[in-house]
Amino acid sequence: MPFAHLGLSEPIVNGVERAGYTEPTPIQRQAIPPILEGKDVIATAQTGTGKTAAFVLPVLERLARPSDTKPRGPRGLVLAPTRELALQVEESVRTYGRFLKLRSVVLYGGVAIGPQVQALRAHPDIVIATPGRLLDHLGRGNVRFCDLEVLVLDEADRMLDMGFLPDIRRILSELPARRQNLLFSATMARGVEALARSLMQSPVRVSIGVEAAPAEGVSQALYPVAGHLKTALLAKLLEITPHKSVLVFTRTKRGAERVARALVKRGFPAIALHGDKTQSQRERALQGFRDRKHRILVA
Numbered sequence: 608m609p610f611a612h613l614g615l616s617e618p619i620v621n622g623v624e625r626a627g628y629t630e631p632t633p634i635q636r637q638a639i640p641p642i643l644e645g646k647d648v649i650a651t652a653q654t655g656t657g658k659t660a661a662f663v664l665p666v667l668e669r670l671a672r673p674s675d676t677k678p679r680g681p682r683g684l685v686l687a688p689t690r691e692l693a694l695q696v697e698e699s700v701r702t703y704g705r706f707l708k709l710r711s712v713v714l715y716g717g718v719a720i721g722p723q724v725q726a727l728r729a730h731p732d733i734v735i736a737t738p739g740r741l742l743d744h745l746g747r748g749n750v751r752f753c754d755l756e757v758l759v760l761d762e763a764d765r766m767l768d769m770g771f772l773p774d775i776r777r778i779l780s781e782l783p784a785r786r787q788n789l790l791f792s793a794t795m796a797r798g799v800e801a802l803a804r805s806l807m808q809s810p811v812r813v814s815i816g817v818e819a820a821p822a823e824g825v826s827q828a829l830y831p832v833a834g835h836l837k838t839a840l841l842a843k844l845l846e847i848t849p850h851k852s853v854l855v856f857t858r859t860k861r862g863a864e865r866v867a868r869a870l871v872k873r874g875f876p877a878i879a880l881h882g883d884k885t886q887s888q889r890e891r892a893l894q895g896f897r898d899r900k901h902r903i904l905v906a
């Protein structure tokens with residue numbers, strides 16, 4: 608089924624196709640039609656399912672239509688738990704919206720506030736933000752949402768896990784009561800359900816199977832090994848396994864540092880990524896990984 612059959616208009620279909628996608632994923636097939644109808648939607652979907660486009664595309668569709676009166680502020684707001692995710696959503700907005708004349712701005716903490724204030728002054732149609740920094744801007748009067756039409760909570764479960772509920776509630780109190788609400792979450796933990804109930808009246812629920820099976824084409828292997836031999840085993844595996852990019856996850860930030868350093872010492876192009884790095888270090892690490900300058904990311 609092509610994207611156009613979902614009710615998306617030509618510039619947006621062209622935007623997705625330019626990104627290289629010809630067919631909607633299951634979550635996109637389920638979520639896009641009710642969102643286009645203006646309904647509140649709760650979607651249970653994990654990262655990797657195409658869930659970002661599942662809300663970005665219909666939200667773009669809505670914002671591409673001029674509003675009845677000249678809006679006095681952003682018409683769309685996406686809240687996301689982390690800077691990385693906020694940046695990713697903004698990139699999707701720009702990619703899929705390349706044939707539209709919409710302005711977006713992304714707001715997150717850990718960087719100077721000045722450029723964000725400037726960007727807000729340019730009348731963005733859509734704001735993508737992490738909750739803390741958005742509250743900061745709201746408190747300073749840098750942005751008002753009196754004409755907001757659609758709110759998206761992306762990775763709602765993660766936002767609650769990270770303790771953002773009070774911030775989210777304060778943000779909600781600044782939004783007009785009449786709006787479309789979209790909630791995306793990997794799980795429907797109890798807190799998420801309660802938040803959804805407080806936001807929406809009779810939402811449409813969509814979900815795709817969340818079976819704990821590895822993605823197709825992925826094989827998994829488990830190596831029982833004594834603690835002091837783990838790094839040596841990892842190095843050996845990296846040596847004998849053909850690879851382009853490798854993600855190594857550790858339990859702690861210090862563990863990530865330690866493993867990355869040990870790999871570099873052995874001549875591997877590894878870099879660590881964790882919450883104690885500065886924002887610019889984190890962005891550099893991710894960019895280096897994308898560019899294959901550092902083929903091994905230890906996070």
Ligand code: AMP
Pocket residue numbers: 628629630631632635653654655656657658659660
């Ligand atoms: P997400 O679940 O939003 O993190 O997306 C996972 C990945 O799937 C991203 O790299 C998207 O660019 C990609 N993607 C989104 N929609 C489609 C689609 N219809 N077909 C193929 N890939 C897609």
